[in-house]
Amino acid sequence: GAVVSQHPSWVICKSGTSVKIECRSLDFQATTMFWYRQFPKQSLMLMATSNEGSKATYEQGVEKDKFLINHASLTLSTLTVTSAHPEDSSFYICSAREGAAKNIQYFGAGTRLSVL
């Protein structure tokens, strides 16, 4: 299957700082990427849909100024958590959609964010 790389896998930051998470599709072009948040023992919650070259579409209740998404190329999307606070601590996962015909999402390994 297709490979999606997510970096970093774990980041610890101080409250008030910003953190950037990268998501790359390594062997395919991803016109659409997705960002999820997952709390322990819970399901994935979709935060936003990222389309290459256009603004991201955020789910209801997700602060777009807090979670900045950029999808500048067909293989890279970034999520920046701005002015992070302890309540932003969570597991963030990206996925990339391989082609409209297949309609399969491949997932990155996730990023554990801890805000002190």
Added chain:
Amino acid sequence: AQTVTQSQPEMSVQEAETVTLSCTYDTSESNYYLFWYKQPPSRQMILVIRQEAYKQQNATENRFSVNFQKAAKSFSLKISDSQLGDTAMYFCAFMKQDNQGGKLIFGQGTELSVKP
């Protein structure tokens, strides 16, 4: 709006035995995709199996098979000859067949433990 329900928060099975995980969904769409994803302790989401709603034949992937009942809106996963490596959280997911980005809607998850 579409919803996905997994009514079994936890299940356990003896190694080499067979286990079935339940999933029901609600939608007014006629064309869609259904998926089972596995999330082991590493938290990497792995695609287990995929079913296209217009196909009557149940999908199979080695030891994994589904029982897709479209009228009943049911999509259960059967794992045969369970292995210790099957221990994971399993998520059922729904995707509309459209050109609007392919969002996945996840169920709550079933935590499966395979016991030696």
